[in-house]
Amino acid sequence: EFNANTTLGALPEKTLDAIYKFSGDNDKLRRSLFWKGMRSLAEPGENVGLLAAQSIGEPSTQMTLNTFHFAGRGEMNVTLGIPRLREILMTSSEHIATPSAK
Structure with missing residues (x-):
């Protein structure tokens, strides 16, 4: 057994x-x-890739589905979803393009 x-x-x-x-x-x-x-170390053989993919996939899918409900509403900025997720995951820029807090 791994310890x-x-x-x-x-x-x-x-x-x-x-x-x-x-x-x-x-x-x-x-x-x-x-x-x-x-x-926080994973046991050998534990499905960490599956868990990581699920942790990233579920929120991005939900953001995509939510854009349908917010389409046409001026007070909601629909463009924050996927570009913001890409910014967080890829750490593509040091300066956030669409900050939500000042």
Whole structure:
């Protein structure tokens, strides 16, 4: 049986560096972030690709379906859906084209 707690180098070095940099001298926070990262590891054989695709596909499908209901309404900006999702997922730009909050 796979046990992530006993796996050497389970968390990537970049993640560990980020934890140490973010937590500073706070040991309690450092331990908490480390164990949160360890608990987030997937078991070998777990269907993470399927879950990731579903997590991305469902909201984008719902946004597409919602555009039908909001078509023709001036107060709703229908163009925010898919372009905004692309901006979030692909991190295509540093400057958000359609910010929703100022």
